[in-house]
Amino acid sequence: MSALAPVLDKLDANLDQSIERLFELLRIKSISTDPAFKADCRKAAQWLAEDLKSIGFEASVRDTPGHPMVVAHHDGEGPHVLFYGHYDVQPVDPLNLWESDPFDPALKEIEPGRKVITGRGSSDDKGQLMLFVEACRAYKQVHGKLPCKVSILFEGEEESGSPSLKPFLEANAAELKADFAMVCDTGMWDRDTPAICVGLRGLVGEEITVHAADRDLHSGEFGGAAANPIRILSKVLADMHDDTGRVTIPGFYDGVEETPSQILKSWEALGETDENFLGVVGLSIPSGEKGRSVLELTWARPTAEFNGINGGYTGKGFKTVIAAEASAKVSFRLVHKQDPARIRAAFRDFVRARIPADCSVEFHEHGGSPAIQLSYDSPFLIKAKQALSDEWPKPAVMLAMGGSIPIVGDFQTFLGMESLLAGFALVDDRIHSPNEKYDLSSFHKGQRSWARILDALTR
Amino acid sequence: MSALAPVLDKLDANLDQSIERLFELLRIKSISTDPAFKADCRKAAQWLAEDLKSIGFEASVRDTPGHPMVVAHHDGEGPHVLFYGHYDVQPVDPLNLWESDPFDPALKEIEPGRKVITGRGSSDDKGQLMLFVEACRAYKQVHGKLPCKVSILFEGEEESGSPSLKPFLEANAAELKADFAMVCDTGMWDRDTPAICVGLRGLVGEEITVHAADRDLHSGEFGGAAANPIRILSKVLADMHDDTGRVTIPGFYDGVEETPSQILKSWEALGETDENFLGVVGLSIPSGEKGRSVLELTWARPTAEFNGINGGYTGKGFKTVIAAEASAKVSFRLVHKQDPARIRAAFRDFVRARIPADCSVEFHEHGGSPAIQLSYDSPFLIKAKQALSDEWPKPAVMLAMGGSIPIVGDFQTFLGMESLLAGFALVDDRIHSPNEKYDLSSFHKGQRSWARILDALTR
Incomplete structure (x- = not known):
C-alpha cells in the first residue's frame, strides 16, 4: 500500500470543505484588467498566501508594478516542482447574460448526476489552482x-497580458528555479479523457505594405499601364x-519534425473528424496540407495565415481607383524547431522577389516566438500520463495546442524549466464568457489527479 | 475662295468681345452639386438661351427635376448636327488655394506670349461650349x-452625375435626334496637336465577398484547418x-479588336514613352499586356483592375484572427465589342470555380457599360480631322480615352447618333481644381476649329 491511497481518501472526505474554500476565493472580485478591482486582486493574493501558510507553506504576497504575485515554498525530499496558476479573472460583462451573480458561486446540477460549480474564475483559473492546493493540504x-x-x-x-511576469521571473530566478514546472490552466480532451499538452505552436507576425504609384490613380486613365498594389499583394499571398x-x-x-506514429495513432483514436472539428464553425474541408488530420494540422504543423488585408476603396459603392498602396497582416504558426528569425527573413525575401522594380514594400514586425515542444517520451511526462490514466475512465492523451501559452516559454527562457501542462477544464466551461462553470468532477478528480501526479513523480 | 475665310476673319475680329461674353458666363456661379447655387444654375441657362436667341436660334430653358437644360435649334441645309456642352461647374473649395476669385475671370499672361483665361469653368466646360456658339455667331x-x-x-x-439627362433624351428623342453629335468636353494631345477621341473604354464593376467560417476564428485554434477567406480571395485575384x-x-x-497599324503608328509618333507616362506618378514599368505601349494599353486594351480589398483585422497592431469573410471591388475596362453582361458572367464563373465547396461567394453589381468605338475611317471623322489639322501647327490625332464619357453612350443608345469628340483643353488646365484656366489660344483657335469643322461637314 502506497502513501497515495489515504491521501485520495482524505481528498474525498475533504470535498465539501474544499468547495467552501473555493467559494471563498471565487467571491473575491479579482478582475485584473479593471483598475477598480485593484484592492480585490490584492485581497485574493492575501487569501491564497494565508491558506498556503495554514498548510505549512512559507508564503508571501510580493508586490509588482501591477498586481502582486503569491510565492510559496514547502520543503520536501526528491524533486523540486514549481506549480503555476493565476488568481485573476476576466471581467464579467455583459452582466445581464449571467443566470446568477458571477461572484456568488453555487453548486448546481445541470443534468442528472452532473454537478457544476458556477461563477467567474470557477474554471479559469481559481478552480484549477485550488486543485493543487487541496492535494497538498491532504498530503500534509x-x-x-x-x-x-x-x-x-x-x-x-x-488575464491582462502578464506585464510583470517576465521581470519577476528574471529578478527571482534563483528562488523560483525548480526541476520542472506544473501549469494547471488547460483542459481535458473530453469529460472522460484527461490530457497533457506537450506542444504549443510558436508565432511570427508580419505586416507588409506594397507601395506602387505615389498617389491614388484613376483606373480609366492609368488602368492597364500602372502597377496595382492590390494585384501585386494578391499574387504574393496566393x-x-x-x-x-x-x-x-x-x-x-526547416526544423519541422514528423510527429511519432504512435502519437498520431493516439490522436486518431480520439475520433475527431474534419466534420466535427470544422462543423462547429460552419466549415467541413481542412484547408491545410492534404493528407493530414485536423488535429495534426492544428497541433503539429506550421501555417501561414493572412489575418488582415486592406487597400484601395473599401466603403459603400464603387470607386474606380488604383490605390497607391495595399497592406496585409500575415502570421506564421511555428512548430518544433522552426526558427522565428529565419522564417521572418525567408518570408521577406519571398515577398521582395515578387515586387516589381518600380514598386516597393515595407515590413513591420509583430512579435515572434518559437514553438514549445516537449519530448513525448520524457520520463516526467510519462509518469504524469500514467497518474492521470489511473484516475480517469480513459487513458490520458498527449496532445498539442494550436495557440501559445506564454508562461511555458517564459519558464523555459528565464528558469530553464520544462512544464507539465495538465488541466481539467472542459470545452463547455464558458471561460471568459457569462455563466462560467467548472464541473464538480473536474474539481474533485482534478485534486486526486494532482495527488497522483505528485506521488508518481517521487517514485 | 470658300465661305470659310471671312468667317475665320470675323472670329479674329470678334475675339475681344467673345472674351467679354465668356467672362459674363463665367461670373455666374453655376455649381450644380450644391443646392445653394440652384438659382445661379438657372441664371446660366437663361443667359445661354438669351445669347443663342440673339444669334437667331430658337432657344428655350427646359425644366427637369434638377437643373434645367438649354435646347436650341437653327435651320439650315445639309446635315443636321447636335452640339453638346454643359454650363454647370465644379465646386471651388479649397477657396484659399485660388490665386484670384474663381468667379471673377481674368486674362493673364503666364509666360511670354502665352495668355490664359482664369476662373472656374473657363476650361470645363463654359469656355469650350462658347467656342461653338461664337463660331455660329460669326457664320451668321x-x-x-x-x-x-x-x-x-x-x-x-x-458635374453632379447627370441624373436628368437620360430621361430628358428619351422624352425628347424626336426633337434632339440629328445626323451626328458634337461634344466639346475633351482635350488636345498637346498645345500644338488637336485630338479627336474615337474610343472610350466601357466598364463593368463587381464586388465580391468570400464567406468562409460562420464567425471570426482564432488562428491558433483553427489555423491550418479552417478555410481563410483572404487566402481564397488572393488566389482568385492572382x-x-x-x-x-x-x-x-x-x-x-471576345470582341477585342487589334488597333489598325496606321493608328498605332500615329500613336507612336506622339513620342509618349513608358517613362513619361508613368513617371509623373512615380512608376516606370507598364503592368499590362507585355509588348504594347502605354497608350495602346490605356486607350485600346481591356483591363481587370482591383479597386479595393478588405478582410480580417486591419487596425493598428496585430490580431491572430481568421476572418469570416473578405471582399474585393473589381472592375473591368472594356474595349471595342466586349459585352458587359458576358464579361460579368464569365468573371462570376471564374470566381465560383475557385471557391472551396464549404465556402461561398456573394456578388454585387456596380454598373456596366460597353465601350464606345467609332470607326477610324468614318467620313465624318476624317473631315473633322482634316479641318482641325488645317487650323493647328500639327495634324490632328485620333486617340482614345481610358475612361468613359457617359453622354456619348447615351447619344448612341437613346438617339442612335455617333459623336465627334473634339475639345481644346490642355492637361495643365486644372479642371476640378483651384486656379482652373483655359489657354487663350484654345479659346481663339478652338472657335476657328469649330467653324472649320462646320464648313468641312457641308462639303
Whole structure:
C-alpha cells in the first residue's frame, strides 16, 4: 500500500470543505484588467498566501508594478516542482447574460448526476489552482509532509497580458528555479479523457505594405499601364501556398519534425473528424496540407495565415481607383524547431522577389516566438500520463495546442524549466464568457489527479 | 475662295468681345452639386438661351427635376448636327488655394506670349461650349445663315452625375435626334496637336465577398484547418492575370479588336514613352499586356483592375484572427465589342470555380457599360480631322480615352447618333481644381476649329 491511497481518501472526505474554500476565493472580485478591482486582486493574493501558510507553506504576497504575485515554498525530499496558476479573472460583462451573480458561486446540477460549480474564475483559473492546493493540504493532513519539494507561483495579471511576469521571473530566478514546472490552466480532451499538452505552436507576425504609384490613380486613365498594389499583394499571398496546401517559402519547413506514429495513432483514436472539428464553425474541408488530420494540422504543423488585408476603396459603392498602396497582416504558426528569425527573413525575401522594380514594400514586425515542444517520451511526462490514466475512465492523451501559452516559454527562457501542462477544464466551461462553470468532477478528480501526479513523480 | 475665310476673319475680329461674353458666363456661379447655387444654375441657362436667341436660334430653358437644360435649334441645309456642352461647374473649395476669385475671370499672361483665361469653368466646360456658339455667331454675321442645320443641348448637371439627362433624351428623342453629335468636353494631345477621341473604354464593376467560417476564428485554434477567406480571395485575384499581363478569364478577349497599324503608328509618333507616362506618378514599368505601349494599353486594351480589398483585422497592431469573410471591388475596362453582361458572367464563373465547396461567394453589381468605338475611317471623322489639322501647327490625332464619357453612350443608345469628340483643353488646365484656366489660344483657335469643322461637314 502506497502513501497515495489515504491521501485520495482524505481528498474525498475533504470535498465539501474544499468547495467552501473555493467559494471563498471565487467571491473575491479579482478582475485584473479593471483598475477598480485593484484592492480585490490584492485581497485574493492575501487569501491564497494565508491558506498556503495554514498548510505549512512559507508564503508571501510580493508586490509588482501591477498586481502582486503569491510565492510559496514547502520543503520536501526528491524533486523540486514549481506549480503555476493565476488568481485573476476576466471581467464579467455583459452582466445581464449571467443566470446568477458571477461572484456568488453555487453548486448546481445541470443534468442528472452532473454537478457544476458556477461563477467567474470557477474554471479559469481559481478552480484549477485550488486543485493543487487541496492535494497538498491532504498530503500534509495524512503524512505531515509533502512527497517532494514544492514551490508555488500564483500570478494576478494573466488575464491582462502578464506585464510583470517576465521581470519577476528574471529578478527571482534563483528562488523560483525548480526541476520542472506544473501549469494547471488547460483542459481535458473530453469529460472522460484527461490530457497533457506537450506542444504549443510558436508565432511570427508580419505586416507588409506594397507601395506602387505615389498617389491614388484613376483606373480609366492609368488602368492597364500602372502597377496595382492590390494585384501585386494578391499574387504574393496566393504564391505562398501550393495546391497541396504546403507553404512555398523556401526553407519554411526547416526544423519541422514528423510527429511519432504512435502519437498520431493516439490522436486518431480520439475520433475527431474534419466534420466535427470544422462543423462547429460552419466549415467541413481542412484547408491545410492534404493528407493530414485536423488535429495534426492544428497541433503539429506550421501555417501561414493572412489575418488582415486592406487597400484601395473599401466603403459603400464603387470607386474606380488604383490605390497607391495595399497592406496585409500575415502570421506564421511555428512548430518544433522552426526558427522565428529565419522564417521572418525567408518570408521577406519571398515577398521582395515578387515586387516589381518600380514598386516597393515595407515590413513591420509583430512579435515572434518559437514553438514549445516537449519530448513525448520524457520520463516526467510519462509518469504524469500514467497518474492521470489511473484516475480517469480513459487513458490520458498527449496532445498539442494550436495557440501559445506564454508562461511555458517564459519558464523555459528565464528558469530553464520544462512544464507539465495538465488541466481539467472542459470545452463547455464558458471561460471568459457569462455563466462560467467548472464541473464538480473536474474539481474533485482534478485534486486526486494532482495527488497522483505528485506521488508518481517521487517514485 | 470658300465661305470659310471671312468667317475665320470675323472670329479674329470678334475675339475681344467673345472674351467679354465668356467672362459674363463665367461670373455666374453655376455649381450644380450644391443646392445653394440652384438659382445661379438657372441664371446660366437663361443667359445661354438669351445669347443663342440673339444669334437667331430658337432657344428655350427646359425644366427637369434638377437643373434645367438649354435646347436650341437653327435651320439650315445639309446635315443636321447636335452640339453638346454643359454650363454647370465644379465646386471651388479649397477657396484659399485660388490665386484670384474663381468667379471673377481674368486674362493673364503666364509666360511670354502665352495668355490664359482664369476662373472656374473657363476650361470645363463654359469656355469650350462658347467656342461653338461664337463660331455660329460669326457664320451668321458673315453669311446670315449657318452652313447646316444645328441643334444645341446644354446640360446643367454634368458635374453632379447627370441624373436628368437620360430621361430628358428619351422624352425628347424626336426633337434632339440629328445626323451626328458634337461634344466639346475633351482635350488636345498637346498645345500644338488637336485630338479627336474615337474610343472610350466601357466598364463593368463587381464586388465580391468570400464567406468562409460562420464567425471570426482564432488562428491558433483553427489555423491550418479552417478555410481563410483572404487566402481564397488572393488566389482568385492572382489567378486573373497570367505572367504576360493578360486577363485569364475565359472569353474575356471576345470582341477585342487589334488597333489598325496606321493608328498605332500615329500613336507612336506622339513620342509618349513608358517613362513619361508613368513617371509623373512615380512608376516606370507598364503592368499590362507585355509588348504594347502605354497608350495602346490605356486607350485600346481591356483591363481587370482591383479597386479595393478588405478582410480580417486591419487596425493598428496585430490580431491572430481568421476572418469570416473578405471582399474585393473589381472592375473591368472594356474595349471595342466586349459585352458587359458576358464579361460579368464569365468573371462570376471564374470566381465560383475557385471557391472551396464549404465556402461561398456573394456578388454585387456596380454598373456596366460597353465601350464606345467609332470607326477610324468614318467620313465624318476624317473631315473633322482634316479641318482641325488645317487650323493647328500639327495634324490632328485620333486617340482614345481610358475612361468613359457617359453622354456619348447615351447619344448612341437613346438617339442612335455617333459623336465627334473634339475639345481644346490642355492637361495643365486644372479642371476640378483651384486656379482652373483655359489657354487663350484654345479659346481663339478652338472657335476657328469649330467653324472649320462646320464648313468641312457641308462639303
